[in-house]
Amino acid sequence: MSQTVNYFEVFGLPRTLGIDAGQLQAKFYELSRRYHPDFQQSAPPAEQERALTLSALVNTAYRTLRDPIARIEYLVRLEEGRDTREGSAVKPAAPPELLEEIFEVQEMLEDAKASGLDDEGRNRLAAERDRLVARCRQEEELLTGALAADWDEASPAGRPRVVAAFKAALATRAYLRTVIDDLEAALDPAGETDVTHHRH
Amino acid sequence: MAYSDKVIEHYNNPRNVGSFTKDTPGVGTGLVGAPECGDVMKLQIKVNLDTGVIEDAKFKTFGCGSAIASSSLATEWLKGKTVDQAAEIKNTDIVNELKLPPVKIHCSVLAEDAIKAALSDYKAKWGESAGAGQAAATATTSS
C-alpha cells in the first residue's frame, strides 16, 4: 500500500458513504496486524519505517471512516482537494435566519451570565439547548441519511451538487454545535475545558 | 496555541464592542459565520451620508481570540475610510498585522466577510442617498 492513498483506498473501498461497519472493522484489524511494529522487527529499517507510517495511516483512516459524519467531512475535503479544514474555496452561505437566531441565543446567554444564573435562567438556557440539540440531530440525520444516499447514487456530473448540500448541512451543524457547546459550558462550568476545545 | 502580542492586546482590550440600531441612517450591518468552527460575528459601520466616510464601527463576536482580535482591528481600520476604501481591506492584511498562524486564517476571513456584508447592507439600504452632491444631482436630473 502506498503512503499517499486516501482513506477509502486504505480499506480498498470506493468513494461511497454506505460503509458496512462490520466489514470496515474486520479490514481494519487485518491491516493493523499487517503493519504492526511487532511483526516488522526482522524487516530492514526502511521497511519498518514504512510500516510505521502505514500503521498510523490505517488508524487515522479508520477513526475517520468509522464516524459517519467525519466520513462525510473527509469526503468533502477529498472532493475539494484540501488537506485540512482551512482554505475551503467556496464558503457555504449560511442561511441568514440561522445566524440571526444563533446570535440571539449567544446574546441571551451573555446576558444570563452577566446577571448571574438563577434557576429560571438555567431552565431557559437548558430549554434552548434541548431545542438546538434536536435541530442538530435533524441535520445529522439529513447528512448521514438522505444526502449520503444521494451521494452514493449520484452520477459524476451530479456530485458537485451533493457536495454543496453536504457543506451547507455541515456548516449548519457547526453553528449549532458551537452554540450548544457554549450553552453546555454555562450550565456546567466544571466541564468547560472539555466543551470549549474548538476555540484555541 | 501561542497568540501574538497583538492578538492578546486586542483580545484583552477589544475596541468598539457594541452595536448600532439597525435602521439608523447610514448604518450597515454584516452578520457572518465561519463554517469551519461555527463562530459568529456581527460588524456594523456608520457612514456619514454626506461625505461617504465611515464615522464609526462596532462589532460583536462570539468566537475565538483571533476572531475577536480580527474584528476589533477591522473596526479600527474602518473608521475614517470611505466606503470604497473599506472594500479594499483584505483578510491577508489582518493576518499580517496580527501574525495569525495558518490554522487561524479562517478567523481573519470571517472579519473580511463581515466587512463586505456590512458594506453591501449599507449600499442596499443607503446607497441611493449616499455619495452626496453629484449622485443626488444626477438622480434628480434623470428622473
Ligand code: FES
Ligand atoms: S476559531 Fe473560528 S473564528 Fe477563530
